[in-house]
Amino acid sequence: GEDLLNLRVMEIRRRIAVIRSKLAKISQAQELKRKRRSAEGFLEVALAGYTNSGKSTLHRVLTGSTVEVADELFTTLSTKASLLRGTDRRVILSDSVGFISNLPRSLLRAFNTTLMEIGNADVIVLVVDASDPDDEIARKVETCMDTFNEIGINGVPLICALNKIDLVDEEEIGRKTALVVDCVEEVAPISAMHGTNLESLLAAIERHLPSLARYRLVIPYGDDSMSLLSWVHDNARVLSEEFNSDSIEVMAHLSQEVAQRLFKMLPAGALTRME
Numbered sequence: 001g002e003d004l005l006n007l008r009v010m011e012i013r014r015r016i017a018v019i020r021s022k023l024a025k026i027s028q029a030q031e032l033k034r035k036r037r038s039a040e041g042f043l044e045v046a047l048a049g050y051t052n053s054g055k056s057t058l059h060r061v062l063t064g065s066t067v068e069v070a071d072e073l074f075t076t077l078s079t080k081a082s083l084l085r086g087t088d089r090r091v092i093l094s095d096s097v098g099f100i101s102n103l104p105r106s107l108l109r110a111f112n113t114t115l116m117e118i119g120n121a122d123v124i125v126l127v128v129d130a131s132d133p134d135d136e137i138a139r140k141v142e143t144c145m146d147t148f149n150e151i152g153i154n155g156v157p158l159i160c161a162l163n164k165i166d167l168v169d170e171e172e173i174g175r176k177t178a179l180v181v182d183c184v185e186e187v188a189p190i191s192a193m194h195g196t197n198l199e200s201l202l203a204a205i206e207r208h209l210p211s212l213a214r215y216r217l218v219i220p221y222g223d224d225s226m227s228l229l230s231w232v233h234d235n236a237r238v239l240s241e242e243f244n245s246d247s248i249e250v251m252a253h254l255s256q257e258v259a260q261r262l263f264k265m266l267p268a269g270a271l272t273r274m275e
Contacts, residue, residue, distance in 0.1 A: 042091065042092050043089060043092070043122045043123075043210065043255075044081075044092050044094065044121045044122050045084060045094070045123045045209075046120075047125050047127055048096060048127070048144060049127035049144060050128070052129070053127040053128060053140075054127055054193070056080075057193060058125075058127060058161060059080060059093060059094075061195060062084055062085060062198065063084060064085060081095075086198070088237060089206070089209065090235065091205075094118075118148075118153065119151050119152060119156070121156060122157075122210055123156065123205055124156050124159070125201070125205065126144055126159065127163050128160055128161070128162050128163060129163060130165050130167065130172070130176050130189065131167040134179060141179070141183060158183070159205060159208060160180045160184040160187045161188055161190050161201055162176060162177060162180070162188065163192055164193070177189060185204075186204045188201040188204050211255075213253065213259065213273055214253055214273070214274040215251070215253075215254045215272065215274060216249065216271075216272045217252065217270060217271055218249055218250075218266070218270040218271075219248040219266065219270070220247045220270070221248070229241070229248055232252060235254075236254045237254075251274075259273070
């Protein structure tokens with residue numbers, strides 16, 4: 001009996017070592033993808049929340065992706081990232097593992113691969129199941145906030161998507177909104193399954209993404225002028241463009257990061273912030 005137990009322990013340790021090795025490789029690959037997306041001017045919004053709150057359904061609806069949807073713990077084990085629809089900015093929406101209560105530190109470290117995507121986001125959308133009883137909502141939101149603290153998330157705008165409102169009445173929506181409103185910047189009651197009020201959620205996300213400022217760009221003609229203009233169209237909100245005899249004049253809304261990159265790419269005085 002003791003030999004059998006020892007063999008079982010050895011097998012479990014071997015499997016843990018294999019899983020840790022795989023997670024380390026996934027972590028490295030995802031960090032490289034994140035850095036590449038950032039370098040290309042993409043913003044990131046992360047879905048977070050208790051398991052089975054409807055994150056994967058919401059991700060599928062907002063991106064058109066085919067994220068696996070099931071009523072089980074840890075259906076989503078690695079981060080799924082796709083382009084967010086419904087906005088004219090370049091935004092990646094990621095779906096991560098669902099949180100659970102009293103997550104052991106060893107398990108938290110194991111899921112650092114997917115949780116780190118949340119910490120690197122420009123905005124976090126906390127998905128809450130409105131059909132849960134009030135005390136369950138309070139407990140689960142507390143679990144999520146504790147997890148945010150554990151992984152060191154500070155200063156990232158937090159929006160609550162109060163999901164599954166098709167399963168509750170108006171009075172319940174108001175009461176359950178009041179349960180979470182003090183923990184977040186905004187609450188958007190939605191039904192991901194039925195596509196209800198998603199425009200309000202998208203508007204809330206837009207309000208909390210890094211702000212844009214209006215700039216005037218003067219791109220001198222040269223070998224790279226058209227590729228640079230194309231890059232501006234991909235990474236900014238272009239308001240107008242005028243082709244002059246020696247340059248292209250562009251008016252655009254830019255994020256601070258894009259403005260800093262253009263400042264390095266353009267000649268001195270070619271980028272001007274407009275008041």
